[in-house]
Amino acid sequence: MSITTLKINGQDVVTESGKTVLDAAKEAGVAIPTLCHLEGVSEAAACRLCAVEVKGTPKLLPACVTPVSEGMEVETNTPKLQDYRRMIVELFFAEGNHVCSICVANGNCELQDVAIEVGMDHSRFSYRFPDRGVDLSHPMFGIDHNRCILCTRCVRVCDEVEGAHVWDVGNRGEACYIVSGMDQPWGEVSACTACGKCVDACPTGSIFRKGTTTGEKAGDRAKLEFLVNARDKQEWSR
Amino acid sequence: MDLVELKALAAAEQAKFKPVRVNCCTSTGCQAAQSLEITKNLAKAVKDRGLGDRVEVVGVGCMGFCGRGPLVQISTDDQLFEAVTPDQAAGIIASLDGGSTDAEVGDVNHPFFSRQFHIVRKNSGKINPDRIEDYIASGGYQALYKALFELSPDEVVTEITQSGLRGRGGGGFPTGVKWATVAKMPEGQKYVICNGDEGDPGAFMDRSVLESDPHLVLEGMAIAAYAVGADHGYIYVRAEYPLAIDRLNKAIKQAKKYGILGSQIFDSPFDFKIDIRIGAGAFVCGEETALIHSIEGKRGNPRTRPPYPAQDGLMHCPTLINNVETYANIATIIEKGADWYSQIGTEGSKGTKIFALTGKIRNNGLIEVPMGITLREIVEEMGGGVPDGTIKAVQTGGPSGGCIPAHLLDTPVDYDSLTKVGSMMGSGGMVVMDQTTSMVEVAQFYMDFCREESCGKCIPCRAGTVQLHSMLTRLLAREATAADLETMAALCAMVKEMSLCGLGMTAPNPVLSTLNYFRSEYEELLQPMPARLQNSAVTAS
Ligand SMILES: Cc1cc2nc3c(=O)[nH]c(=O)nc-3n(C[C@H](O)[C@H](O)[C@H](O)COP(=O)(O)O)c2cc1C
Ligand code: SF4
Ligand code: SF4
Numbered sequence: 104m105s106i107t108t109l110k111i112n113g114q115d116v117v118t119e120s121g122k123t124v125l126d127a128a129k130e131a132g133v134a135i136p137t138l139c140h141l142e143g144v145s146e147a148a149a150c151r152l153c154a155v156e157v158k159g160t161p162k163l164l165p166a167c168v169t170p171v172s173e174g175m176e177v178e179t180n181t182p183k184l185q186d187y188r189r190m191i192v193e194l195f196f197a198e199g200n201h202v203c204s205i206c207v208a209n210g211n212c213e214l215q216d217v218a219i220e221v222g223m224d225h226s227r228f229s230y231r232f233p234d235r236g237v238d239l240s241h242p243m244f245g246i247d248h249n250r251c252i253l254c255t256r257c258v259r260v261c262d263e264v265e266g267a268h269v270w271d272v273g274n275r276g277e278a279c280y281i282v283s284g285m286d287q288p289w290g291e292v293s294a295c296t297a298c299g300k301c302v303d304a305c306p307t308g309s310i311f312r313k314g315t316t317t318g319e320k321a322g323d324r325a326k327l328e329f330l331v332n333a334r335d336k337q338e339w340s341r
Numbered sequence: 342m343d344l345v346e347l348k349a350l351a352a353a354e355q356a357k358f359k360p361v362r363v364n365c366c367t368s369t370g371c372q373a374a375q376s377l378e379i380t381k382n383l384a385k386a387v388k389d390r391g392l393g394d395r396v397e398v399v400g401v402g403c404m405g406f407c408g409r410g411p412l413v414q415i416s417t418d419d420q421l422f423e424a425v426t427p428d429q430a431a432g433i434i435a436s437l438d439g440g441s442t443d444a445e446v447g448d449v450n451h452p453f454f455s456r457q458f459h460i461v462r463k464n465s466g467k468i469n470p471d472r473i474e475d476y477i478a479s480g481g482y483q484a485l486y487k488a489l490f491e492l493s494p495d496e497v498v499t500e501i502t503q504s505g506l507r508g509r510g511g512g513g514f515p516t517g518v519k520w521a522t523v524a525k526m527p528e529g530q531k532y533v534i535c536n537g538d539e540g541d542p543g544a545f546m547d548r549s550v551l552e553s554d555p556h557l558v559l560e561g562m563a564i565a566a567y568a569v570g571a572d573h574g575y576i577y578v579r580a581e582y583p584l585a586i587d588r589l590n591k592a593i594k595q596a597k598k599y600g601i602l603g604s605q606i607f608d609s610p611f612d613f614k615i616d617i618r619i620g621a622g623a624f625v626c627g628e629e630t631a632l633i634h635s636i637e638g639k640r641g642n643p644r645t646r647p648p649y650p651a652q653d654g655l656m657h658c659p660t661l662i663n664n665v666e667t668y669a670n671i672a673t674i675i676e677k678g679a680d681w682y683s684q685i686g687t688e689g690s691k692g693t694k695i696f697a698l699t700g701k702i703r704n705n706g707l708i709e710v711p712m713g714i715t716l717r718e719i720v721e722e723m724g725g726g727v728p729d730g731t732i733k734a735v736q737t738g739g740p741s742g743g744c745i746p747a748h749l750l751d752t753p754v755d756y757d758s759l760t761k762v763g764s765m766m767g768s769g770g771m772v773v774m775d776q777t778t779s780m781v782e783v784a785q786f787y788m789d790f791c792r793e794e795s796c797g798k799c800i801p802c803r804a805g806t807v808q809l810h811s812m813l814t815r816l817l818a819r820e821a822t823a824a825d826l827e828t829m830a831a832l833c834a835m836v837k838e839m840s841l842c843g844l845g846m847t848a849p850n851p852v853l854s855t856l857n858y859f860r861s862e863y864e865e866l867l868q869p870m871p872a873r874l875q876n877s878a879v880t881a882s
């Protein structure tokens with residue numbers, strides 16, 4: 104095994120050559136925020152949160168795809184990076200509809216975690232309030248596109264780990280959305296094995312297991328009627 | 342075919358030329374103004390007057406002065422007729438035979454023409470792009486022959502490196518360095534790609550080259566393939582360019598027939614075939630990694646670089662990708678040598694560049710000028726200035742570039758000077774703006790374009806351009822505050838530094854450059870501060 108030595112935030116780090124800056128930072132106990140990165144699948148380098156400063160390079164480099172090199176000096180948390188990361192998280196929140204208090208992922212959401220990490224308490228950008236729709240056609244799962252951050256983790260995990268390639272990205276720019284099958288309802292995609300890997304991969308409350316959503320609380324109204332009726336008329340069977 | 346035969350063919354074809362050639366532009370611009378009918382009428386008039394033995398009518402490519410088209414030019418005395426109509430055709434032919442014509446006569450000594458220097462457009466408007474024989478008659482394919490038989494691949498790369506040629510697709514990357522990188526990759530399958538996506542709004546330089554002289558591009562690609570060790574090339578053209586696609590198809594077929602493309606070119610061991618791929622017109626598909634994905638049949642999304650296509654490109658093979666205009670320079674460099682080429686232009690930017698000159702200006706059209714010419718010379722002398730009023734700014738580089746204010750018109754046109762004033766060379770759009778133009782509206786126009794064209798893969802570009810556009814819109818509606826202006830500038834910086842590909846990295850440029858040079862226009866649009874706060878603001882400062 105050949106090794107590479109580098110500096111991360113002034114700390115000397117030794118790691119296996121060929122690893123990424125993100126891996127090396129993790130080994131050294133330095134946390135770098137990420138969203139599109141998922142252990143075990145290819146990288147998209149799309150969320151840009153993991154950008155770091157490298158001495159001698161004018162550009163900011165995404166740690167998840169930048170290989171370590173000998174003598175590299177990396178800074179992961181400069182004021183500029185903090186500022187930019189916060190802006191990115193603001194953009195994520197402004198572009199979708201994130202109402203955490205009624206979300207299946209509340210308390211379990213990587214977007215939420217990152218927001219807390221970078222200190223994003225409000226957005227300076229105007230909320231877009233998109234109407235992207237919810238697909239509940241699958242018998243076991245659902246997808247709420249309004250909470251999707253287009254990280255494509257579901258796309259990659261389904262293609263690369265499950266081998267089913269149910270998901271892909273449709274359209275472009277702000278109109279981008281995750282399509283199932285040939286842009287048909289998820290429940291009609293015969294390639295889906297219902298393995299649940301995309302549910303586990305999704306960092307937000309976008310893809311979820313049915314039965315866990317707040318909106319699915321169904322009150323048993325007939326029971327109330329029955330009880331009232333029973334007390335009034337002493338009819339105790341339903 | 343060998344060189345003797347190629348030269349003999351060229352001479353024979355030239356001998357077939359009639360003494361007087363009446364050239365009529367049949368490119369997209371003039372076709373839209375009935376130039377095909379004019380060509381037909383001209384030919385008929387020649388026949389009617391019995392001039393067929395000494396006069397021929399040739400449908401040629403773009404002559405550049407498209408704003409005054411359709412254009413007809415007489416080869417013997419360079420006489421140029423502008424804005425010709427189909428019924429003026431007979432008169433023009435009559436004027437060759439003692440008669441007279443009421444067609445408008447253009448001034449070929451006008452700076453618009455005389456300040457140009459033609460390398461890429463050397464045959465444009467002079468030869469029939471549908472006939473390979475016309476191209477061969479003008480010396481075509483002799484540079485390819487020279488490369489194959491007189492130079493080693495290394496020597497070709499060296500020649501291109503020494504010429505100082507830089508990529509004409511916008512970035513200005515040294516072409517020789519790119520070729521050397523691909524050439525040095527281990528032997529095996531390699532590809533050559535010609536980028537003809539040309540997505541900048543208002544730009545039509547590459548279209549004009551492809552329509553007017555397709556063989557020049559094919560020859561450049563073949564020389565490149567020989568130099569880097571590739572045997573397969575692709576030309577990626579957008580579907581909006583049907584005439585260019587048609588002419589390329591014809592050109593490839595004809596070149597194959599003569600043994601100039603295909604296997605054992607000129608009976609040498611060198612094989613090279615070219616396929617055309619048609620793009621659906623997404624701007625981002627001009628970005629090299631997105632273009633490669635598109636050719637592979639995948640979604641046209643860019644990916645992070647490195648690895649660069651030179652190392653890991655089409656089908657993961659080493660791939661050379663250059664712009665149309667870049668390839669169109671190659672044959673001349675090989676023919677005349679790097680020393681000749683590097684005398685043209687400036688220290689850091691060699692050769693010529695084609696611009697599409699448009700906007701508030703008298704003379705619209707395509708111009709090929711030597712690098713180093715100043716913006717003032719282009720706009721005031723060649724372009725004839727603003728029709729009424731005064732010039733305010735010149736926009737170069739399209740949605741990735743910026744607005745250069747009038748007081749900087751003496752800036753020389755070269756890669757580094759344009760970058761220094763906050764714009765860029767880009768692919769060759771040049772829009773002139775007068776005092777009536779609102780710079781904030783200009784910024785909004787380009788931001789709208791970028792927002793539309795963002796692929797949506799990375800968040801800074803996907804959502805950042807949307808927010809910037811909405812801030813500019815609010816500003817124009819006088820609903821923005823000074824704090825919004827600050828936020829906008831901060832967002833611009835973030836999008837520029839954090840985006841994944843060149844689209845996002847350059848999208849804020851039109852805002853940043855107008856904010857830099859025309860800040861007062863932004864400030865005038867700010868919401869007035871409520872009167873009760875005005876006093877406290879003064880005391881606070
Ligand atoms: C958003 C975007 C659009 C681009 N569009 C084009 C284009 O239409 N034509 C082109 O030649 N290069 C375009 N480029 C540049 C290419 O990525 C690439 O640099 C170029 O084709 C290389 O050729 P050159 O070195 O000859 O300039 C574009 C780049 C970006 C980021
Ligand atoms: S996905 Fe996360 S950030 Fe969005 S609403 Fe749900 S918990 Fe909140
Ligand atoms: S559905 Fe979830 S995993 Fe898929 S792109 Fe959206 S946020 Fe990412």
Ligand code: SF4
Pocket residue numbers: 625643794795796797798799800802803840841842843844845846
């Ligand atoms: S910068 Fe824009 S076009 Fe480029 S990858 Fe990001 S979203 Fe796509």
Ligand code: FES
Pocket residue numbers: 136137138139140147148149150151152153154165166167168
């Ligand atoms: S984790 Fe690196 S770009 Fe998203």
Ligand code: FES
Pocket residue numbers: 366367368369370371372402403404405406407410411412
């Ligand atoms: S299109 Fe006819 S002169 Fe340009």
